[in-house]
Amino acid sequence: PEGRRGRLQKLREKLSKSSNPFGKALFSILSQDNLTEADWEDVEDTLLLADVGAEASEQLVDRLHTDARITGESDPSKVKEALRSELLNMVGTKTDRRLNADKPDAHRPSVIIMVGVNGTGKTTTAGKLARLFVAQGKSVMLGAADTFRAAAADQLETWGAKVGVPVVRSDKEGADPASVAFEASKRAKEEDVDVLIIDTAGRLQNKANLMDELGKIRRVTEKNLPVDEVLLVLDATTGQNGMAQAKVFAQAIGLTGVVLSKLDGSAKGGIVISVQRELDVPVKLVGVGEGPDDLAPFEPEAFVDGILD
Numbered sequence: 001p002e003g004r005r006g007r008l009q010k011l012r013e014k015l016s017k018s019s020n021p022f023g024k025a026l027f028s029i030l031s032q033d034n035l036t037e038a039d040w041e042d043v044e045d046t047l048l049l050a051d052v053g054a055e056a057s058e059q060l061v062d063r064l065h066t067d068a069r070i071t072g073e074s075d076p077s078k079v080k081e082a083l084r085s086e087l088l089n090m091v092g093t094k095t096d097r098r099l100n101a102d103k104p105d106a107h108r109p110s111v112i113i114m115v116g117v118n119g120t121g122k123t124t125t126a127g128k129l130a131r132l133f134v135a136q137g138k139s140v141m142l143g144a145a146d147t148f149r150a151a152a153a154d155q156l157e158t159w160g161a162k163v164g165v166p167v168v169r170s171d172k173e174g175a176d177p178a179s180v181a182f183e184a185s186k187r188a189k190e191e192d193v194d195v196l197i198i199d200t201a202g203r204l205q206n207k208a209n210l211m212d213e214l215g216k217i218r219r220v221t222e223k224n225l226p227v228d229e230v231l232l233v234l235d236a237t238t239g240q241n242g243m244a245q246a247k248v249f250a251q252a253i254g255l256t257g258v259v260l261s262k263l264d265g266s267a268k269g270g271i272v273i274s275v276q277r278e279l280d281v282p283v284k285l286v287g288v289g290e291g292p293d294d295l296a297p298f299e300p301e302a303f304v305d306g307i308l309d
């Protein structure tokens with residue numbers, strides 16, 4: 001008999017050729033008349049490949065399989081419906097996903113620190129987020145505390161110009177990121193803006209440095225203003241690696257929310273489930289493109305449909 005690894009490989013090949021891989025795979029498995037043991041394993045493997053996470057995938061399929069045995073119900077459309085509702089449960093339909101700046105008890109200025117590994121879309125997300133607040137009629141300031149990458153402050157400045165908000169930066173290359181955060185929070189307070197968004201660097205290569213740097217950014221910012229939110233930007237296309245990254249940042253600075261970026265380029269957003277289960281931090285927003293308006297609230301229903309349909 002074909003081993004599990006062989007079947008997983010075959011499934012992976014099939015998925016890589018498909019344009020809507022996970023939904024199609026699940027659909028083809030679940031559109032058979034009667035589900036065999038191997039079919040159930042295929043469902044589990046498909047969820048696994050969509051990054052739902054080993055523990056969650058197994059738990060989910062076990063539950064559905066047991067239910068099907070008890071009720072004698074293996075009508076695929078019913079199983080699919082059950083799968084949808086189990087996934088929705090896991091993702092959490094009642095979770096409060098509002099940005100803290102949008103809650104009635106937010107401080108003013110409300111401070112948001114953006115963290116994440118370089119390349120995940122942190123600077124872009126900071127720009128889009130500024131746009132979102134501007135659209136709500138709020139005044140916004142951006143702080144360029146990613147002083148490691150020479151182009152990062154320029155990139156943030158371009159975003160500032162695009163969405164019409166001031167950017168606090170240092171002219172010195174390699175300046176202390178914490179000093180930029182201090183300056184930005186001081187100015188945000190003086191100018192009494194509604195929201196300050198601070199962009200940071202994310203070099204995972206040196207974990208100790210990263211933790212020191214983020215800890216210091218937070219401490220000096222808090223000399224001026226309380227920090228309402230720390231948002232981790234996770235690239236949806238990086239799969240379970242994202243989980244390891246999330247743990248490092250959670251430990252380094254603490255997180256209040258996650259932005260899942262590049263969801264337009266991946267159906268593998270299952271990482272949402274792992275992050276929420278293991279870190280107990282809600283996914284608040286999703287990035288769906290490179291433009292200023294390509295940031296949307298995370299909606300569990302749309303997200304689950306994206307995996308299933």
Ligand code: GDP
Pocket residue numbers: 116117118119120121122123124125261262263264265286287288289290294
């Ligand atoms: P940073 O190093 O974390 O600050 O990452 P950047 O903000 O520079 O983004 C890295 C690249 O990802 C850029 O080319 C962005 O345009 C792109 N990017 C960011 N967010 C998204 C998204 O939601 N969808 C897509 N397709 N690209 C994105």
